[in-house]
Amino acid sequence: MARKVLAGNWKMHKTRGEARAFVEAFLPLIEPLAADRLVILCGPYTCLDILSANAGPYAVGAQNVHWENSGAYTGEIAPVMLTELGVLYAIVGHSERRQYFNETDATVNRRLKAAQAHDLTPILCVGESEALRLAGQTESHIRFQLDHDLKDIDLDRLIVAYEPIWAIGTGKTCAPVEANRIIGLIREHVGQANLPVLYGGSCNPGNIDAIMAQDKIDGVLVGGASLEVQSFARIVNFEAVAVTS
Numbered sequence: 713m714a715r716k717v718l719a720g721n722w723k724m725h726k727t728r729g730e731a732r733a734f735v736e737a738f739l740p741l742i743e744p745l746a747a748d749r750l751v752i753l754c755g756p757y758t759c760l761d762i763l764s765a766n767a768g769p770y771a772v773g774a775q776n777v778h779w780e781n782s783g784a785y786t787g788e789i790a791p792v793m794l795t796e797l798g799v800l801y802a803i804v805g806h807s808e809r810r811q812y813f814n815e816t817d818a819t820v821n822r823r824l825k826a827a828q829a830h831d832l833t834p835i836l837c838v839g840e841s842e843a844l845r846l847a848g849q850t851e852s853h854i855r856f857q858l859d860h861d862l863k864d865i866d867l868d869r870l871i872v873a874y875e876p877i878w879a880i881g882t883g884k885t886c887a888p889v890e891a892n893r894i895i896g897l898i899r900e901h902v903g904q905a906n907l908p909v910l911y912g913g914s915c916n917p918g919n920i921d922a923i924m925a926q927d928k929i930d931g932v933l934v935g936g937a938s939l940e941v942q943s944f945a946r947i948v949n950f951e952a953v954a955v956t957s
């Protein structure tokens with residue numbers, strides 16, 4: 713049985729001390745972890761060793777990864793620097809990277825390849841802006857991203873996250889039924905029946921059960937609500953409920 717993925721993306725939050733305090737308080741709330749769940753904590757680079765020291769009930773992820781293993785790339789992080797710290801996953805192509813740091817589908821593709829070459833499982837983020845959604849271009853935009861980002865990528869070692877940009881950090885969650893529909897389209901377009909596809913965008917303790925009740929959603933990528941211990945623990949401990957409509 714494929715495990716449900718509950719991934720927290722701390723973005724540029726938490727000092728080392730704060731990360732240590734989070735883990736100490738978090739572990740008792742999620743252990744013993746149900747066998748059908750995989751928890752991933754994607755902290756800032758400066759916290760990865762702290763997260764790794766306590767890994768087991770959860771796995772450690774990074775928020776990006778470069779395509780070279782060394783070189784004159786100021787501010788970047790190499791795959792081997794992450795694996796040396798026990799990192800197993802790396803978010804690639806997050807909309808904040810695309811929006812603020814000029815990530816393109818070409819660089820996203822290079823990062824995905826490098827991650828896989830070094831046994832990091834990438835979590836590729838795709839999703840449309842509000843303008844694209846209003847223009848009726850959600851599906852075509854996502855298909856374009858997938859076609860370019862996933863060129864020559866091993867589809868057996870990949871997680872995709874559908875993150876509508878208009879739902880990120882806004883409190884405007886995509887309706888679970890609609891997220892389920894888009895996630896179904898993503899899996900179909902990629903052509904990999906067992907591809908894990910997550911939803912991301914204003915997930916919180918109040919909506920997690922409804923999101924996880926959808927049949928095509930394999931988990932969530934959580935930003936703001938993963939920063940607070942009780943909140944992320946409630947998300948990890950989501951209650952599986954049957955879809956009624």
Ligand SMILES: O=C[C@H](O)COP(=O)(O)O
Pocket residue numbers: 721806875879880881882883912913914915933934935936937
């Ligand atoms: O990577 C996480 C997403 O950007 C979602 O962030 P959010 O849960 O704060 O909306």
